[in-house]
Amino acid sequence: MMDEETLALFRSEAEGLIESLEARLLTLQTRPTDRELIDGVFRDLHTLKGSGAMFGRTDIAGFLHDFESAFEAVRSGSFAVDDELIMISLAARDHVAALLAADGGAGSGEEAILQRLAAHLKGGPVADGADAGEWMLRFYLPPDTLTLGGRPDLALQELRDLGATRTRALINEIPPFDELDPLNLHLGWEVALPGSVSEDDIRAVFLFHEQGLRLEMEKAEAPEDAATVDAVPVADHKPEEGARSPRSGQALMRVPAERLDDMMDRVGELVIAEARLIEIAGRSGDPALVAVAEDIQRLASAMRDTTMSIRMTPIGTIAGRFRRLAHDLSDRLGRPIAFTISGEETELDKTVVERLTEPLMHIVRNAADHGLEPAQERCAMGKPACGTIHLSARYSGAEVLISLSDDGRGINRDAVRARAIERGLLPEGAEPDDATLFDLIFAPGFSTTDEVSDLSGRGVGMDVVRRTIEDLRGTIEVQSEPGHGATITLRLPLTLAIIDGLLVETAKERFVIPLAAVDEIVELPEALAAEGAGNAFLDIRDSLVPFLRLRRILDSPGQAGAYQKVVVVTSSEGRVGIVVDRIIGSHQTVIKQLSPLHAGVKAFSGATILGDGTVSLILDVAQLVQRGRTMSDNGRQAA
Amino acid sequence: MTLRKDATTTDVVTFRLSGEVLAVPASLLREVLEPVDIARVPGAPEFVSSLINVRGTVVPLADLRVPLRMPRDEIGAGARIMVLDLPLEGQDAVVGIYADSVHEVTRLDAATMEAIPTVGSRWPPRFVAYVGRWSGAFVTIPDLPTIFADYLASQQSRPSSGASGAITQSEAEPV
Numbered sequence: 029m030m031d032e033e034t035l036a037l038f039r040s041e042a043e044g045l046i047e048s049l050e051a052r053l054l055t056l057q058t059r060p061t062d063r064e065l066i067d068g069v070f071r072d073l074h075t076l077k078g079s080g081a082m083f084g085r086t087d088i089a090g091f092l093h094d095f096e097s098a099f100e101a102v103r104s105g106s107f108a109v110d111d112e113l114i115m116i117s118l119a120a121r122d123h124v125a126a127l128l129a130a131d132g133g134a135g136s137g138e139e140a141i142l143q144r145l146a147a148h149l150k151g152g153p154v155a156d157g158a159d160a161g162e163w164m165l166r167f168y169l170p171p172d173t174l175t176l177g178g179r180p181d182l183a184l185q186e187l188r189d190l191g192a193t194r195t196r197a198l199i200n201e202i203p204p205f206d207e208l209d210p211l212n213l214h215l216g217w218e219v220a221l222p223g224s225v226s227e228d229d230i231r232a233v234f235l236f237h238e239q240g241l242r243l244e245m246e247k248a249e250a251p252e253d254a255a256t257v258d259a260v261p262v263a264d265h266k267p268e269e270g271a272r273s274p275r276s277g278q279a280l281m282r283v284p285a286e287r288l289d290d291m292m293d294r295v296g297e298l299v300i301a302e303a304r305l306i307e308i309a310g311r312s313g314d315p316a317l318v319a320v321a322e323d324i325q326r327l328a329s330a331m332r333d334t335t336m337s338i339r340m341t342p343i344g345t346i347a348g349r350f351r352r353l354a355h356d357l358s359d360r361l362g363r364p365i366a367f368t369i370s371g372e373e374t375e376l377d378k379t380v381v382e383r384l385t386e387p388l389m390h391i392v393r394n395a396a397d398h399g400l401e402p403a404q405e406r407c408a409m410g411k412p413a414c415g416t417i418h419l420s421a422r423y424s425g426a427e428v429l430i431s432l433s434d435d436g437r438g439i440n441r442d443a444v445r446a447r448a449i450e451r452g453l454l455p456e457g458a459e460p461d462d463a464t465l466f467d468l469i470f471a472p473g474f475s476t477t478d479e480v481s482d483l484s485g486r487g488v489g490m491d492v493v494r495r496t497i498e499d500l501r502g503t504i505e506v507q508s509e510p511g512h513g514a515t516i517t518l519r520l521p522l523t524l525a526i527i528d529g530l531l532v533e534t535a536k537e538r539f540v541i542p543l544a545a546v547d548e549i550v551e552l553p554e555a556l557a558a559e560g561a562g563n564a565f566l567d568i569r570d571s572l573v574p575f576l577r578l579r580r581i582l583d584s585p586g587q588a589g590a591y592q593k594v595v596v597v598t599s600s601e602g603r604v605g606i607v608v609d610r611i612i613g614s615h616q617t618v619i620k621q622l623s624p625l626h627a628g629v630k631a632f633s634g635a636t637i638l639g640d641g642t643v644s645l646i647l648d649v650a651q652l653v654q655r656g657r658t659m660s661d662n663g664r665q666a667a
Numbered sequence: 668m669t670l671r672k673d674a675t676t677t678d679v680v681t682f683r684l685s686g687e688v689l690a691v692p693a694s695l696l697r698e699v700l701e702p703v704d705i706a707r708v709p710g711a712p713e714f715v716s717s718l719i720n721v722r723g724t725v726v727p728l729a730d731l732r733v734p735l736r737m738p739r740d741e742i743g744a745g746a747r748i749m750v751l752d753l754p755l756e757g758q759d760a761v762v763g764i765y766a767d768s769v770h771e772v773t774r775l776d777a778a779t780m781e782a783i784p785t786v787g788s789r790w791p792p793r794f795v796a797y798v799g800r801w802s803g804a805f806v807t808i809p810d811l812p813t814i815f816a817d818y819l820a821s822q823q824s825r826p827s828s829g830a831s832g833a834i835t836q837s838e839a840e841p842v
Contacts, residue, residue, distance in 0.1 A: 296723075297723045300723055301723075537706070537707065581709075582709035582710070583709055583710070584709075620724065620725040622725075622727075623715075623725075623726075623727045623755065623760060623762070624755050624756050624758075624760070624819060625715045625727045625729070625755065625762070625815070625818070625819070625822075626708060626711055626715065626727060627819075627822055628711075628712070628822040629708060629709075629710050629711050631709065631710055632708070635706075635718055635725045636725075637720050637723065637725065640704075641703075641704065641720050642704040642706060642720065643704075643705075643706035643718040643719060643720050643725050644706060645706065645708065645709075645718075
């Protein structure tokens with residue numbers, strides 16, 4: 029009998045493998061000949077089967093046996109990957125997940141899957157073997173590339189565009205640390221390219237680096253037995269297979285999320301204590317104390333960066349789920365759907381990423397069900413038969429923008445309007461603008477579909493989406509172009525637990541402005557010093573920037589002195605100047621959420637504790653910019 | 668956490684606020700602080716108009732005189748801040764409240780506690796849990812959960828657009 033701990037270990041490992049298997053299978057669908065992926069799938073299956081047998085789960089091991097054989101065949105080139113194989117494999121992956129969850133005894137469907145596999149293997153496509161071989165490239169760009177402003181990453185990107193499969197950095201020429209000149213490029217790369225790429229195309233990549241370039245090219249012809257292809261160029265790296273993909277190459281640890289939260293809390297307190305220490309040390313004037321305090325400061329700030337980077341998760345980590353969802357939806361709705369993603373490396377705090385999953389799934393489901401038309405309808409309109417749902421993520425100032433767009437029919441304005449009037453959300457005969465109208469989609473229970481499908485149409489979902497995003501202090505925008513599709517953009521603050529802040533003072537009260545949002549700081553012209561004097565715009569290098577007086581926004585007592593400063597902040601909405609009495613300096617800001625008692629106060633995104641122990645509020649830049657815009661609109665109308 | 672009628676005795680902390688003796692259950696009290704630097708929250712309602720730093724956490728400071736409709740004189744130098752563990756919206760939370768002075772932890776006999784008389788009291792009745800007797804004087808036990816729940820509910824019913832309080836007014840400069 030296996031003890032609980034061992035079983036838990038097995039289960040956690042198996043879950044990891046199942047996850048990676050799914051991700052690989054879905055990618056394999058788009059790149060069915062990618063050898064690395066095929067190897068990866070085989071490895072996952074093999075390990076899953078092996079550890080299943082070892083931990084007494086013979087049901088899992090037995091079930092996976094045929095799949096392992098199938099991918100063995102694919103690996104050796106005697107069988108090719110096609111959609112059907114992927115479908116069957118995904119079904120098998122689900123079955124294993126079910127077996128794992130049920131602790132045995134969930135045997136239904138097993139036979140069907142295996143029969144389907146057997147039938148497919150008999151009649152399936154055989155790899156044509158017309159492999160054109162592949163290029164092996166080894167190159168060292170000229171050492172002065174970086175000094176001259178060259179971009180090795182662009183060269184690598186170009187190679188990737190040509191279809192590079194394996195890329196490896198060659199680090200044998202990196203000198204000892206003492207002799208390392210950071211401006212010299214010591215790295216080389218080894219890249220495998222498909223044999224179909226012409227030599228000229230490859231040379232073209234290095235067009236701008238010819239002086240001093242070292243480039244070796246060699247074409248490995250496809251041998252008779254494709255199975256040995258892999259063994260030729262990379263034979264010596266075989267033992268540590270992981271070198272090619274970071275996932276298995278580095279030692280990874282699974283850590284309960286709450287430990288990371290605890291750690292972040294501690295680091296937050298450390299940073300606050302450190303700020304106090306620095307202040308006390310500075311006042312004491314004792315050089316020994318100052319030196320220690322500075323050491324502590326350096327350590328605390330490194331600790332902060334490390335802890336934060338641990339918590340940062342690329343949005344790509346949840347992309348697998350959307351690919352799978354799109355795949356399943358495509359199957360269920362009987363219309364081809366492609367899911368694409370850009371900016372998957374955009375990182376967000378892990379809690380934000382986790383909480384985003386549900387809302388994004390809802391939006392994808394809606395897009396597939398309501399947005400994308402059936403294939404015939406699309407063809408009739410001259411669109412490609414396959415509908416596309418695209419997820420893009422990017423940074424914008426101190427925010428992250430995540431958009432989901434589809435190329436479907438767009439949102440039916442009239443239907444939304446009619447439904448809103450019917451439900452009393454709009455007065456009869458109202459002609460609202462797009463923003464107001466599309467906002468109604470997020471009302472609880474709102475749906476324009478009369479029939480309820482098992483996917484969407486019940487009107488639950490979009491209100492949940494809005495609530496979750498608002499909880500994360502984000503906003504939602506909807507754009508739609510009839511016949512061309514709709515885009516839903518989620519705008520999220522980078523709610524990190526610690527940010528770099530700019531500490532400013534107004535009427536003896538100190539506030540923090542997130543430094544990432546600060547563009548520049550200028551002096552307020554004397555002509556505008558007094559309230560009500562002049563207009564509400566600053567002329568900064570020939571562009572008009574509206575400005576707000578912090579005194580006025582915060583209802584501060586007293587009169588402003590001379591030499592007020594304007595902090596120009598930016599968000600994707602635009603720029604606005606904030607007039608403050610004095611700039612104090614930069615400040616490591618540990619964000620403390622405001623209590624629910626202050627949920628009604630929108631001007632601040634949180635609070636922090638300063639070095640002297642007082643509490644200071646963090647200004648919400650997005651809110652300020654919005655206000656600045658409204659103001660400048662009003663100003664223009666009045667002018 | 669509220670006082671229960673079936674309990675025979677309850678430990679409370681008595682304190683003085685605006686000339687009255689009040690008490691809160693001793694189990695809620697975390698610590699009593701000397702006056703500290705307080706940070707104003709511009710635009711926040713008077714009930715919770717500021718924040719304080721309690722050992723590295725930011726804690727809202729509430730003024731019970733607002734819901735209890737007591738006269739609000741200047742807070743004196745001898746004033747104290749009582750830091751309480753008080754769940755808000757079902758979540759653990761810490762809240763500070765003002766007290767002119769804090770007396771002692773004492774045991775109130777349930778037999779002496781009664782609901783507030785509906786007539787002849789200047790307190791809003793729904794905000795008072797019980798009235799007890801202590802050293803021959805009346806002691807009022809405010810119903811903190813109701814006071815805070817009412818306040819939160821009133822916040823939610825406020826229009827969410829257009830920011831809040833002092834900052835709803837257009838701060839546009841006259842053009």
